[in-house]
Amino acid sequence: MLKSLARYKHIVGYGLSLAALLVLLRWLELRFIIINNAFQVYAGAIAVIFTVLGVWLALRLSKPKINTVVIEKELYIEKEPVAATVTGDFAINHTALTKSGISPRELEVLRLIAAGHSNQEIADHLYVSLNTVKTHSSNLFLKLDVKRRTQAIEKAKRLSIIP
Amino acid sequence: MLKSLARYKHIVGYGLSLAALLVLLRWLELRFIIINNAFQVYAGAIAVIFTVLGVWLALRLSKPKINTVVIEKELYIEKEPVAATVTGDFAINHTALTKSGISPRELEVLRLIAAGHSNQEIADHLYVSLNTVKTHSSNLFLKLDVKRRTQAIEKAKRLSIIP
DNA sequence: CTGCAGCTCATACTTTGGGGTGATTTTAGG
DNA sequence: CCTAAAATCACCCCAAAGTATGAGCTGCAG
Numbered sequence: 560m561l562k563s564l565a566r567y568k569h570i571v572g573y574g575l576s577l578a579a580l581l582v583l584l585r586w587l588e589l590r591f592i593i594i595n596n597a598f599q600v601y602a603g604a605i606a607v608i609f610t611v612l613g614v615w616l617a618l619r620l621s622k623p624k625i626n627t628v629v630i631e632k633e634l635y636i637e638k639e640p641v642a643a644t645v646t647g648d649f650a651i652n653h654t655a656l657t658k659s660g661i662s663p664r665e666l667e668v669l670r671l672i673a674a675g676h677s678n679q680e681i682a683d684h685l686y687v688s689l690n691t692v693k694t695h696s697s698n699l700f701l702k703l704d705v706k707r708r709t710q711a712i713e714k715a716k717r718l719s720i721i722p
Numbered sequence: 723m724l725k726s727l728a729r730y731k732h733i734v735g736y737g738l739s740l741a742a743l744l745v746l747l748r749w750l751e752l753r754f755i756i757i758n759n760a761f762q763v764y765a766g767a768i769a770v771i772f773t774v775l776g777v778w779l780a781l782r783l784s785k786p787k788i789n790t791v792v793i794e795k796e797l798y799i800e801k802e803p804v805a806a807t808v809t810g811d812f813a814i815n816h817t818a819l820t821k822s823g824i825s826p827r828e829l830e831v832l833r834l835i836a837a838g839h840s841n842q843e844i845a846d847h848l849y850v851s852l853n854t855v856k857t858h859s860s861n862l863f864l865k866l867d868v869k870r871r872t873q874a875i876e877k878a879k880r881l882s883i884i885p
Numbered sequence: 886c887t888g889c890a891g892c893t894c895a896t897a898c899t900t901t902g903g904g905g906t907g908a909t910t911t912t913a914g915g
Numbered sequence: 916c917c918t919a920a921a922a923t924c925a926c927c928c929c930a931a932a933g934t935a936t937g938a939g940c941t942g943c944a945g
Contacts, residue, residue, distance in 0.1 A: 662921060663921090664921075664923095673872070675872040675875070677901070677902090678903095690923085690924050690925060691922075691923050691924060693904090694924080696903080697902095705838070711838075712872065712875060713837060826891090827891075828891095840932085841931070841933095853894050860935090869933090870932085871932075871933090
């Protein structure tokens with residue numbers, strides 16, 4: 560806020576108006592001698608006036624609060640060309656599959672991961688231990704070059720390894 | 723400008739501070755009798771103080787004129803086209819969306835989850851805290867009636883809430 | 886003016902996921 | 916037969932995900 564202090568115009572104008580007001584006060588002081596107990600009235604008046612000035616100042620100087628129009632892009636560039644496998648309705652991209660080096664068991668795990676199962680559920684489903692599933696998924700992530708199961712799902716679907 | 727006067731808090735606080743200052747002045751007046759020619763000094767002080775207050779007030783009350791618009795795009799660039807062109811022709815199932823009661827923000831989180839991002843990454847993308855993302859995703863799981871993010875992805879895709 | 890929904894954030898805690906390492910056992914192919 | 920890949924499992928450790936709860940703020944509808 561108030562970063563646009565480069566606009567000296569307003570500053571100068573403000574200073575001038577302040578000076579003018581002080582002069583006015585001085586004039587008033589000379590004109591009608593300011594009585595002591597009326598001091599609060601003047602103080603209040605000054606307060607109000609300068610508050611308004613402050614508001615005006617702020618509204619003028621504060622840069623038009625345009626709040627960041629953010630455009631986010633996610634570029635996803637395949638590192639290796641996806642060997643075309645013409646498919647009509649739904650079929651696996653065998654080329655991508657073999658090239659990735661994913662074993663049958665790993666593919667099974669991948670499918671179950673994509674289906675939304677936890678590692679424990681997968682272990683139960685495949686009648687293997689939890690650790691085994693972890694090993695498979697770890698190898699899977701290596702072969703798919705991803706870090707998370709959600710990424711694995713996304714990439715595998717994009718490569719048509721899974722529907 | 724200053725439309726949001728409903729926020730009485732600030733107004734009240736401002737009024738109180740004004741009152742406090744007047745009291746202070748009164749006290750000063752009693753303490754050291756205010757000399758006539760020192761009046762300008764006090765006036766100046768009041769002016770400065772209330773200018774600052776005014777600026778503060780304006781900055782607090784003035785609301786941004788233009789709303790923030792966050793546009794997210796996901797571009798997939800692949801060297802060779804993969805099987806079916808699923809990307810171009812996707813229609814959101816608005817019925818399922820509204821029926822699920824998923825809020826715009828939650829949908830945003832859902833998209834990023836499906837894109838394979840971690841909660842921290844999502845937080846960074848949306849400029850919110852990790853906890854917020856967790857809250858959103860938790861609510862998301864409730865509304866989708868799932869237990870894991872992978873399930874959420876699967877279900878959301880099945881309901882055509884996300885491509 | 887009130888209430889509610891949506892968004893935000895925090896703190897604390899539990900569960901799950903994932904990395905690293907190493908090891909044993911199948912199983913398929915030369 | 917014999918090796919190499921695949922599959923299986925264990926253990927430890929840390930990071931991430933998820934749960935629960937409470938709370939503040941804002942905008943909007945009633």
